[in-house]
Amino acid sequence: EVQLVESGGGLVQPGGSLRLSCAASGFSVSSNYMNWVRQAPGKGLEWVSVIYAGGDTFYADSVKGRFTISRLNSHNTLYLQMNSLRPEDTAVYYCVGSMAGTIEDYWGQGTLVTVSS
């Protein structure tokens, strides 16, 4: 059974930083590709970032230059380093595991990030 468990969310002031983690079991973070997707309160889903098995990374324009996606293969864990946070970054952040050749994604339960003074 695939399990993705996010952690690291919380309250942070504008301009601050936060690192989210996603611990995977039953699914290889290094052999597949991993996405971060977020959902602002009362809003829809928004793709944030992807890291491919080969290490290539890409970002949505809204977070480019501020967020960094990475993984630690030995811990089968995905990360999202978020810097220069803005109030509009307030959202539930979901870790999403994906296999090549399909869009049958596996989702975690999400972690809430609140950016407010």
Place this chain on the structure above:
Amino acid sequence: QSALTQPRSVSGSPGQSVTISCSGTSSDVGRFNYVSWYQQHPGKAPKLMVFDVTKRPSGVPDRFSGSKSGNTASLTISGLQAEDEADYYCCSYAGYSISRVFGGGTKLTVL
């Protein structure tokens, strides 16, 4: 990358069928057979209902079916039940550098 276009709301009575549309472009929905649909109840994580346009994950009732024509994908829910009332999101692969693009969501009300 623009979001996919979904109706804001649809409704139907128990037992009826409803169809939710998802309009994209030739760069996403029209280009790839990688469209998925999610059901989301308040306060819960999205649940995958359909993937790869027409496939259903194990455990999802066959009342849920997906299709695609050109740049538009659709989710049809037949035999509506009260528990189907939720928000529904479509999602498409949009290429190596974008990975995913989502629709704005459709609120389904079971009358």
